[in-house]
Amino acid sequence: MSTAIDWISIPLVGLPLISSIVLLIFIGNSSVAAREKLGPSIRMVSLIVSFFMLGVTTMMFFGQMDNMTDWTTMNFGSFNFEHRYVWIESLGIHWSVGMDALSFPMVWLTTFLLPITIAATWNEKNASVYFPLILMMGGALIGVFVALDLFMFYVFWELTLIPMFFLILKWGGKDRKYASQKFFIYTFTASVVMLLGLITMYFLQPDSALTYSGTWTGRTFDIPTLISHSQAANANGMWFLGESMQKVLFVMLMLGFLVKLPSVPFHTWLPDAHVQAPTGGSMLLAGVMLKMGAYGMFRLPLAMFPHAAEFFQFWLLALGMVSLVWGAVVCLGQTNLKKMVAYSSVSHMGVILIGIATMQPLGWAAALFMMFAHGIISPMLFAVCGAFKHHYHSMEIGAMRGMAKHSPWLATSMMFAWMASLGLPLLAGFVAELMMFLALWHFLAAENWSVFWMVGPAFVLAITAAYYLWSMQRTIFEGGEDTQPPASLHGEPVPDIADSEKIAMVIMAAFTILFGVMPWIALDMMNGWTVAFFEQLLIPILNGGA
Template sequence: MGLLSILIFLPIVSGVLILALPKSLNTWYKYITLVACAMQLLLASYLYYAFKTGDGFAGVNQLSQYQYVENLSWIRLQLGSLGTLQIDYLLGVDGFSIALVWLSALVMLMATLSSWEIKTNLKGYFSLFLLLNASVIGVFCALDLFLFYVFYELMLLPLYFLIGMWGGVRREYASIKFFLYTLFGSVFMLLVIAGLYLSVTDPATGNHTFNMVHAMNPANYSNGAIFNLSSGAQIFGFPARLVGFIVVFVAFAIKVPVFPFHTWLPDAHVEAPTPISLILAGVLLKVGGYGIIRIAYGIFPEAAVSLSFWMGLIGVISIIYGAMNALAQRDMKRLVAYSSVSHMGFVLLGVASLTSEGINGAMMQMVSHGFLSVMLFFIVGVIYTRVHDRDIYNFRGLANHMPVFTGFVMVAFFASLGLPGFSAFIAEAFTLIGAFSSESLNGYVPRWMAVLGALGILLGAAYLLWTLQRMYFGKLRLKKEEWKQALTDVNARELTVLIPLAAFSLLLGIMPSLLFDVMQGSVNQFITLFK
């Protein structure tokens, strides 16, 4: 059993352990989860540390260059004249996924620490939580489309229950909306996956295969197959590969989310309990970005290129639109949710530019947003668990009342609005630089998009600083008198969440090469797909 499998199955085993323990030991559950997540993070850190970089380890469309690869035959069905149905248990990571695997492990640990606030039905909560954990890691490691899809759908199930059972007032609405939105995208994706299966053959065995790395190589497509580049097959009068790209893109765009597929996000975030918000913002959105890069762009490069103008446009609209919406919010959690839309728009813009800076910036933005949105949601959670209110106008002048907390709020806010020294600055600057130089280098994204995207940074400053001014500065004034006692400063457990996140964001802001070096080779290899 390889390291990646351990990474995936460690939480599952722990989950089963929790299910097996009697109810009387329910105080143990969170510690079991904590230990599992901590071990997972250690392992992921080791993987990241031991990850080899350089020319021979780029990955992307070279299966031999992936690292920590595990390949087991999973399902083999003789289908007579149709050949053999080949589904592999194929895991592996390259520069794109290793960063996200590590990020997921970190966010999961933070979310576990934040789960202390959960008081009801602990057994169900923690076992679902661990299931979610396993499936998220699985999504990032899977290199077989079928396996990927299994993990991808497996994520939805625990999330549905976690939001629907431990959520806020309108939790049923939010969880159903979330579930249906995502399912809507992924069901059609399944069709494309089936189409790919029928088109791609494994060069070694000659069987049809779900292997996504083989799907990136045009030579592996059988003649006349629907997704064969030269077959010219059409679906509803459109080129089949274009339709395939759009379907897959929409499936992941819903996850990212980009305008106009984003409206599940504010509701899901607002209703989800704090730890689940952390996971949603910190990891789940990245699944979308990862999927766009790996599957939509990786498998349908020429379709992606032909639509890159629209991709960039959607990205820019998301940036501006999300920021504008955030400016209009009174509910702090909703504000943070919309700011996620805005920040994830940068990812799309960067990817659409198909330049080294743009894609590196987009990946950096995903990781950075992983730290910062987790921090922001956690901050909202800190207030919410104390007084069960999130309305910005019900608070004022918290700075004197909760000085340490306000310090972290300022770090989180300024880091997310792109203060130099924090990761978001590097990420956004590089994304925009990439988008801008795209027209000179490859002509995919026009320059004005980068200029417009830069306005998102301005709006980001506006809504975050306005919130800071309204909630934290000025004289102390709260909606209810008794809140004064309830609003205590952050405790040790909360500090253990906030400090590492702030530290990592700072670290990546000062030494971005920690991440860039790891991704560099993969990004360059990725770009060659579009030449």
């Protein structure tokens, strides 16, 4: 353990969590009138905190910190800014944090989205509680990504539910009670099954003296230790923990992650949660929270149970394919803008799952890049939906016509976001989709699988274009001279989006272009991580002992 400053625990996890709790306690003790008055200053405090976090992660991105390895050349299983503190000694629980090229893009994305979210929802009501909750959400999300201890990982994994539950419940739409409870119960149920899997895995480790193990149980929760241990046990065609056990544990762990992702049979919480959630909640939910599922898959089951992953490859691919197609087809039938965007998220998460299922370095890099690109694009989609809600009080496709004439800013943002999401070349989403296609082709050819697997993605490309273009045409174009503002405005003048929203939109659009034109900025480290993973872990295990 180095004596260097713990750049993760202090500014990235501790700061947002503690400052939000302090702010909330402070607000709880002040009168109702004072709360209204304090709103703007609390918003400013939250913005400053989030900017500080963004500054820290950006410094990390440019490699400007002490004692860090370059993100692109890291070995598998090594971490930057690694710190460990004993938490519960008898069980081997540590507060241990660290980042590698898998988690760093997600952490940067979270810190990037926090100020954007604050800006995009600048005028949210009950500001004095809303902005601390957003900060708390950010801290909990980063905690998930940086945790190197299973216990800590699970704690933060569940902690993300609480601020999101309140965000949906307090600032949500009409059916917010139903949606927030459904959201909480769905993900909680999956998580406890995952927890049982984690504990079973914990006790199945051989009782040898592993590092960071509990004084009392003799087992460890430490993720890098577990991975390196499973790596040795998986080698030479052996199955870590035994064949049937590995399969069962893989399924239990994946269940938790698939519900969070979400993949098709478990996705129904997502549209409800998204439609009811406030804009800021949706942005963080789609931008980062869904990626927790994919991140978890890479971090735990894929690294520890590669044999089982190979065994379930068909099912993963099938699930991804079904999510991709089903999400897109359902989009066609939506009349609510936000619901459509929510289902398109399901479809995009299908892409991630397919990328994982190919078990190709390119596919995994595609999945990682998709996580990142979708993390920038989907908040923009939801910001646009939120702007519709906020300014037009309606998100019904077809309730309005020719909005481009009244609200050019909103129309432009919508068009840009929609195009980015359907995968227009030179925008970030395209890179990921293209990579996924190549990887899938490569995989099908290499493994002699039927070419008909390609039908799904090809079909979806057309559908995606169809629903996005159709919704755009019906909302912002059409109507000619007699444009039709939504009835919900009751004849008031049609507003355009506020300045703070414009700033947020422009920044998100700029980064979408940046990562579309120069994907290597982020892709290099993802590639580095994937290649290291394959070279040092997967290939020796899967091909070595055969």
